[in-house]
Amino acid sequence: MYLLDTNIVSDVERRLPKPTAWLASVDPASVNLSVITLGKIERGIVKLRKVDPERATRLDLWLRELRRDNADRILAVTEDVALSWG
Template sequence: MSYLLDTTMVSEFRKKTPDAGAVKWFDSVRSGQLYVSALMVGELRKGIERLADRDPTQAAALDDWCRRLVRGFSDRIIPVTQDIAETWGRLSARTPLPVVDGLMAATALVHDWTFVTRNTTDVEPTGVRVLNPFVN
């Protein structure tokens, strides 16, 4: 089984004390089973850029972490393809979805992966398999 990690899941491991359920789940899977969306990389970059003016030191630390993360996932960063975009279009025509979460759910659906996120409410209407390790 393969998994698409949401930004909330990846960001959890920046915390000094990450959620015990998330750590337990993460330790139970092989790294080769884990994928991220290019959109997740964009969400991280957006956060870093927003922080840069307020706290350049913290932004630099996050930038370094993000670069290491991208290197670690280099062959497992999934772009938004035409198939993913069309799947998102069909899904969001029926049920309003946040764009990024909806595109990530569409990515998981297209690849037949489980979407790992803390924010299950927004994507459950898509029919994607969802795992919230923060409560499971």
């Protein structure tokens, strides 16, 4: 099981080659996101909206798609999740 950190998710969104290639090489069912990662991304979008509303709108759409496509693999932060991440 993989619990993706915010920086990996952001790097994949930016299509950086290394994290994108790694993500393509693993079983999608083994990749999980935490609600903390989603919150951090949302916070970044809110901040970005003040300086670049167009990009913030694109990222907001991307985040909605990310949540929809991974709904069954978004984990609440429990003790087990925290230990898996650690």
